[in-house]
Amino acid sequence: MMFNTFLHTNNSKTTILIRLMVGAVFLSEGIQKLLFPDTPVAGRFAKIGLPSPxxxxxxxxxxxxxxGALVLGSIFLLIEGGSFWLLYKRIMKNEK
Incomplete structure (x- = not known):
């Protein structure tokens, strides 16, 4: 039962907004680390003591x-899936 709670999320506007912000932060931070290698992440990992920094x-x-791309992509999939579902419902209603 708890596993289903993790799979099915609330599609409210706040949940979508939070997903959008988290995905944007992950994506932008990853791109910044690749574009500006003068602040190496490996140095921070070595200072902490992690193996093979x-x-x-x-x-x-x-x-x-x-x-980040997957989180942002899932938002667009939710929007596309919702619009497809509405279109399907309308088509089924008109066929009856």
């Missing part, structure tokens, strides 16, 4: 870009 630094950059 060079690999983790480049992995985190790309991971943020991919996850």
């Amino acid at each position: 060079g690999f983790l630094g480049s992995f985190v950059d790309r991971f943020e870009i991919v996850c």
Whole structure:
């Protein structure tokens, strides 16, 4: 039951706004890390003591870009899916 709660989200305007902001932050931070390598993430990871900071630094950059794009993409999929559902309902109503 709790697993279904994670799969099905609330499609209210605030939820969509929060998804939009989180996706934009992840995407922009990942792009900034790739465009401005003078502030290396690997240096921060080495200071913390994480293993292989060079690999983790480049992995985190790309991971943020991919996850940000996926979150933003899911918003557009929700909008497209909702509009398709409304169109389907209208077609089915007109066929009867």
